[in-house]
Amino acid sequence: xxxxxxxxxxxxxxxxxxxxxxxxxxxxxxxxxxxxxxxxxxxxxxxxxxxxxxxxxxxxxxxxxxxxxxxxxxxxxxxxxxxxxxxxxxxxxxxxxxxxxxxxxxxxxxxxxxxxxxxxxxxxxxxxxxxxxxxxxxxxxxxxxxxxxxxxxxxxxxxxxxxxxxxxxxxxxxxxxxxxxxxxxxxxxxxxxxxxxxxxxxxxxxxxxxxxxxxxxxxxxxxxxxxxxxxxxxxxxxxxxxxxxxxxxxxxxxxxxxxxxxxxxxxxxxxxxxxxxxxxxxxxxxxxxxxxxxxxxxxxxxxxxxxxxxxxxxxxxxxxxxxxxxxxxxxxxxxxxxxxxxxxxxxxxxxxxxxxxxxxxxxxxxxxxxxxxxxxxxxxxxxxxxxxxxxxxxxxxxxxxxxxxxxxxxxxx
Ligand code: PLP
Numbered sequence: 001x002x003x004x005x006x007x008x009x010x011x012x013x014x015x016x017x018x019x020x021x022x023x024x025x026x027x028x029x030x031x032x033x034x035x036x037x038x039x040x041x042x043x044x045x046x047x048x049x050x051x052x053x054x055x056x057x058x059x060x061x062x063x064x065x066x067x068x069x070x071x072x073x074x075x076x077x078x079x080x081x082x083x084x085x086x087x088x089x090x091x092x093x094x095x096x097x098x099x100x101x102x103x104x105x106x107x108x109x110x111x112x113x114x115x116x117x118x119x120x121x122x123x124x125x126x127x128x129x130x131x132x133x134x135x136x137x138x139x140x141x142x143x144x145x146x147x148x149x150x151x152x153x154x155x156x157x158x159x160x161x162x163x164x165x166x167x168x169x170x171x172x173x174x175x176x177x178x179x180x181x182x183x184x185x186x187x188x189x190x191x192x193x194x195x196x197x198x199x200x201x202x203x204x205x206x207x208x209x210x211x212x213x214x215x216x217x218x219x220x221x222x223x224x225x226x227x228x229x230x231x232x233x234x235x236x237x238x239x240x241x242x243x244x245x246x247x248x249x250x251x252x253x254x255x256x257x258x259x260x261x262x263x264x265x266x267x268x269x270x271x272x273x274x275x276x277x278x279x280x281x282x283x284x285x286x287x288x289x290x291x292x293x294x295x296x297x298x299x300x301x302x303x304x305x306x307x308x309x310x311x312x313x314x315x316x317x318x319x320x321x322x323x324x325x326x327x328x329x330x331x332x333x334x335x336x337x338x339x340x341x342x343x344x345x346x347x348x349x350x351x352x353x354x355x356x357x358x359x360x361x362x363x364x365x366x367x368x369x370x371x372x373x374x375x376x377x378x379x380x381x382x383x384x385x386x387x388x389x390x391x392x393x394x395x396x397x398x399x400x401x402x403x404x405x406x407x408x409x410x411x412x413x
Contacts, residue, residue, distance in 0.1 A: 014141070014386060022384045030382040031400050033391040036193065036363055037263055038326050041397045046326070048261045050319035054308040064304070069297045071288045073102020073269070077303040080310035081269045084232065085189075085222060085254050087240050096277040099284035101291060102298040105268040106223045106255025107142060112270045113219060113251045114150035115290050116283075117184065121217070123152075126182025133219065134175065134185045136160070138388065140193045140221070143186060157185070160195045165356035165368040167197050176210040184217045189252070190235040191224035191362025194390040198228065198361050204238045208245055217249045218242050226259040228361045230327030232320065243273055256306050258363065259323055265302025326394075333396040334358055334365065340405035347409040365391050373411040381407035 012020075018034035040046045058064055072078065078100035082093055092098050103109040114133075123131045133152050135143050136159035147154045157179075158171030176185065187207075192198055199207060211218055220239050228235045242250050256267040272287065274280040291297075309319040338357045341347045347354070350368035357365055369377075369389040377383050383404055385391050396404060 018384050018386065025382055025384075027382040029400070029403055031384065031395060031404055033383060033385045033395040033404070035395070036258070036392055038258065038261060038363070038394045039397070041329060043395070043397050043400070046261055048319065048322040050309055050315050050322050051260060051262065051305055053318065054305045054312075054315055057308060057312075058301075058304055066300070069102070069300050069303070071292050071297050072100075072284070073298045074300065074303045074307060076311065077267075077307045078102050078269055080307055081254055081256075082271055084310060085225065085236050085239055085252055085271065086243055087233070087236065090240070090243065092243050092273050097274045097280050099272045099274065099280050099287055101270050101284070101287045102303055103253075103268045103270050103291075104295060104298060105257050105266040106221065106253055107146070107268075108266065108295070108298075109253035109255065109268045109270040110143065110146050110221060111150070112287065112290060112294070113253055113272075114147050114152060115294070116251075116270075116272065116287060117217075117219070118150040118152055119290070120283075120286060121184065126180075126215075126217075127184060128180030130180075132184065134179060134183060136172075136186070136188065136192070138194055139186070139188070140223075143221070152184075159192075160197060160366070162368065163351055165197075165351050165366060166359065167199060167203070169199070169203055172199075173206065173210060176207065176214065176216065179214065179216065182215050182217065184219055185211075186219045186221060187238065189220045189222035189225065189239050190228040190237075191364070193223065193362075194364050194386070194388065195366045196360030196362055196364045197356075197366070199238070201237060201241075204241055208242055208248065211242065211248045212245055215247075215249075218251070220250065220252045222252060223255040224258055224362050225254070226323035227327055227330070227363055230324040230331075232259075232323060246275070249273070256302065259326075260302075260306055260309060260319070261326075262302045262305060265305065266299055267302030267306050330363065330393045333393045333401060334360075336398070336401045337393075337396060337405055340402055341408060344402075345405055345409040347405075347412050349412070363392055363394055365393055367391060367408065369408070369411060376411045377407045381410070383407055 022032040082100045134157045137156035144154045157175035158168045161168035225235045226232045250273045252271040254269045257263045367389040371387045
């Protein structure tokens with residue numbers, strides 16, 4: 001029949017298309033700086049030693065079965081995850097004001113959070129009567145798609161300043177101040193994707209002041225806890241600061257894809273903080289209703305692995321070491337690329353300096369190159385990156401960083 005004859009073919013996803021082009025390329029020195037997944041110094045995926053041990057323990061444990069989890073997920077997992085992001089001493093947890101639900105990794109957390117807002121945030125009375133969420137320009141491309149799916153219109157707020165290759169703090173805080181009271185703003189908790197540009201602690205305090213006075217709602221997306229500094233607590237600073245100010249409404253999306261290297265296992269959580277335990281009970285019950293209709297119950301294996309990392313003392317110590325190792329290798333690669341561009345090649349920099357490579361945080365760096373310069377690096381250097389010149393630092397190794405720097409140098413001249 002002809003029922004699908006009017007369906008137009010959608011364009012392929014830019015990132016996954018880049019990976020396909022990289023795989024098809026036969027050139028020996030090809031490099032993939034596109035995908036946001038950690039690679040070891042040989043360019044291979046890394047199964048964390050802590051995760052290997054947790055997996056082995058689960059497989060050996062004969063009491064582990066394959067029954068359904070409950071609708072809201074593994075209770076030990078959601079409780080330990082809440083402590084990880086909000087802090088072991090979190091007043092919100094102690095006061096029973098946190099509704100935590102296990103989700104399909106960070107994407108699922110965003111989707112459940114968006115669906116919850118769509119159903120229960122009274123957009124007619126907040127944010128100037130518009131069903132809108134303010135997202136940073138630029139942001140993770142999927143944010144737009146997810147909120148559109150949930151009938152919440154994504155609108156950009158200024159974030160990245162191309163001139164300084166840094167934060168447009170004036171533009172950002174200006175947008176917070178001029179938005180109608182009760183607007184919803186999406187914030188990257190740390191290691192902003194795609195820019196690698198984060199506010200400082202002092203700037204977070206100023207941002208939180210505006211949230212407080214404008215009664216804005218903070219929708220935090222935390223996909224990289226531990227990747228910014230190597231320290232899981234330090235990277236949760238923004239979220240904990242907002243939650244500590246009781247008057248700000250906060251939702252937190254949490255992913256274990258990157259910091260536990262569990263990309264395909266889809267372990268994540270959504271935490272919604274309420275003002276009272278009574279509200280919390282109602283919120284939790286409604287999250288469960290949405291979850292039931294969407295996925296019935298979340299997947300077990302990744303959540304069991306993470307639970308062991310978070311609750312077994314020796315695995316917890318090993319995992320913290322593993323996270324430090326990943327963050328440390330990324331920081332080493334930043335230093336290597338920076339010194340090659342500034343000392344060896346003396347490459348002309350966009351905006352006059354390459355300092356942004358050292359200042360940017362987490363898995364990604366925005367080089368600040370033009371689409372034309374990027375095209376040259378991709379086509380002639382066989383080095384794959386998105387047109388906005390975002391590179392995944394994890395794609396660099398001690399054996400390819402000089403090759404990459406040499407092509408950035410050629411393109412920038
Ligand atoms: N949020 C941001 C900002 C991300 O960069 C990502 C992954 O790239 C995610 C959420 C979700 O990832 P996942 O669904 O694999 O946890």
